[in-house]
Amino acid sequence: MQILNARNPKYTERGMIELEIEHPQYGWIPFAASPDDVEVHGRDLYASAVAGEFGVVAPYVKPLAQAQSERITIIESAYATEKESPITYAGHVFQANTGSFELMTQVASALPTGAGIGWYDIDNIEVSLTDVQFAELRGAILMRGQPLFKKRRTLKDAINSAKTVADVEAISW
DSSP, X not given: OOOOEEEXXXXXXXXXXXXXXXXXXXXXXXXXXOTTOSSHHHHHHHHHHHTXXXXXXXXXXXXHHHHXXXXXXXXXXXXXXXXXXXXXXXXXXXXXSHHHHHXXXXXXXXXOTTOEEEEEOTTSOEEEEEHHHHHHHHHHHHHHHHXXXXXXXXXXXXXXXXXXXXXXXXXXX
């Protein structure tokens, strides 16, 4: 392929170099050069760009929308992890994930008023609970989610209103 000139080289997220090439038939067109290109001209353009023949290769700059999306994924993961983590009640640590909470809800609906129940903690030790204590444990699991939800909402709002990638990446759980 005959290439007359090249300009505006910049690295991509994956280490390739995007640039514009002057093609004899099509004029200036975008091109992605790679050291592993199957075509010789792609490898040659990459080497020439790295050598500075088309100017300094600009560093990769992550788009703001991509940084926001990635950071929201991190926040969602942290929220889910913390919300699903075990909870301590009455000196015992209990599973508090969605499956455990759903099972507790089913059992609570069948538990007669004033009855007790043996509920297993995370170490598989049976813990005797009254119906009131069982309801308190379920309530503690449920209410733990409220401040976590508020924190998640606040962080997502901050991410979405951030003006720079650095501002986005400074936000953490």
